[in-house]
Amino acid sequence: MTATSRPVVTQPLDVIHWTQCKPTLKVSRTPTGALNLNVDGRHVLGPLQGFGQLWQKTFQIQIKSPRLTAVEVMKVWKEHFATFWPTWDHFYASATGIAPDEVVLINMVIPGDLPIGLPVSTGVVVVQSNENSFTLMTPQGHMFAGWITFSTYQEKGGVLAQVQVVLRASDPLYELGFRLGASKAEDIFWQHTLGALAAHFGVHALVETQIVCIDPKVQWSQFWNIWYNAAIRTLLYHVVTFVPRMRKRVHA
Numbered sequence: 422m423t424a425t426s427r428p429v430v431t432q433p434l435d436v437i438h439w440t441q442c443k444p445t446l447k448v449s450r451t452p453t454g455a456l457n458l459n460v461d462g463r464h465v466l467g468p469l470q471g472f473g474q475l476w477q478k479t480f481q482i483q484i485k486s487p488r489l490t491a492v493e494v495m496k497v498w499k500e501h502f503a504t505f506w507p508t509w510d511h512f513y514a515s516a517t518g519i520a521p522d523e524v525v526l527i528n529m530v531i532p533g534d535l536p537i538g539l540p541v542s543t544g545v546v547v548v549q550s551n552e553n554s555f556t557l558m559t560p561q562g563h564m565f566a567g568w569i570t571f572s573t574y575q576e577k578g579g580v581l582a583q584v585q586v587v588l589r590a591s592d593p594l595y596e597l598g599f600r601l602g603a604s605k606a607e608d609i610f611w612q613h614t615l616g617a618l619a620a621h622f623g624v625h626a627l628v629e630t631q632i633v634c635i636d637p638k639v640q641w642s643q644f645w646n647i648w649y650n651a652a653i654r655t656l657l658y659h660v661v662t663f664v665p666r667m668r669k670r671v672h673a
Contacts, residue, residue, distance in 0.1 A: 446544070448461055448524050452515075454513070458658055460542075460543065460560055465546055465548075465559065466558075466560065466646075468568070470646075471589025471646070472566075472640055472641075472644060473565075473590030473593075474599075475587075475635040476632065476635065477587050477632075478588075478607075478608065478632050479584070480629070481581055481583045481630075482629070483626055484580045484624045485578055485579035486579050486622060486624065489579060489580050490580065491553055491574055492552050492573070494582060494622070495555075498582070498618055499518055499555065505614045505621070506614060510528070510529040510530065511527065511529070512525060513526045519547055519550055519555050521547055525544055525545050525547070525557075527542075527545065528541075528542055531603060531606070532606035541651050543560070546560070548568070549570075553572060556569065559591075562646075564595050564651075565586075565595065566588065566589050584614065586607075587635075589640070594650060594652070608632070611628075612630065
């Protein structure tokens with residue numbers, strides 16, 4: 422656990438407006454450069470449907486500027502969401518942006534903080550969005566089963582921006598990766614994102630982090646989530662399509 426001097430800001434789940442997700446996810450359009458491999462036909466998974474230990478991770482940064490409001494910061498965050506991500510991951514937002522029920526494709530590399538990583542084609546669905554927050558949920562095969570809530574809060578002299586993740590690693594392979602360092606790489610990812618958001622407003626500040634293990638036990642009943650493992654399926658896709666791609670280049 423990494424301590425923080427600031428209390429975690431939470432919202433009771435019963436007061437958050439959640440949209441009704443469809444039984445299976447459907448990508449209406451695949452943006453140029455994106456790989457729609459592990460999203461169509463998948464169900465979303467909450468933390469209770471994951472395999473690994475249950476964690477709550479909270480990342481906060483103070484954007485000190487008396488001229489800014491929480492609504493303004495959230496508006497910018499939504500409109501430029503992908504640009505605040507590290508360069509090794511790609512978030513392909515739809516034309517309507519961060520809106521309820523939107524299914525978004527993600528092409529990423531794990532672990533992202535190393536020179537060489539494993540490509541993963543995955544995605545998320547927007548299950549809640551208002552002027553001060555939005556929440557993403559993950560599909561089957563994603564590295565973790567859970568939700569990520571992005572929030573902004575008005576404070577004296579500025580705005581508090583927060584990312585809160587509640588998750589379990591989806592399957593045994595991902596859980597092993599989390600324990601070997603992927604969890605730390607994910608922390609760096611969200612710290613980078615908040616730092617980039619603050620830098621957009623000309624503010625450079627430290628990201629406060631709080632990590633709490635809510636349940637240290639794994640859920641063996643969810644072992645077979647590994648069937649949908651997006652990392653394995655993406656790797657197999659690249660292996661199977663490698664020879665045809667090379668032949669096409671040779672004959673081009």
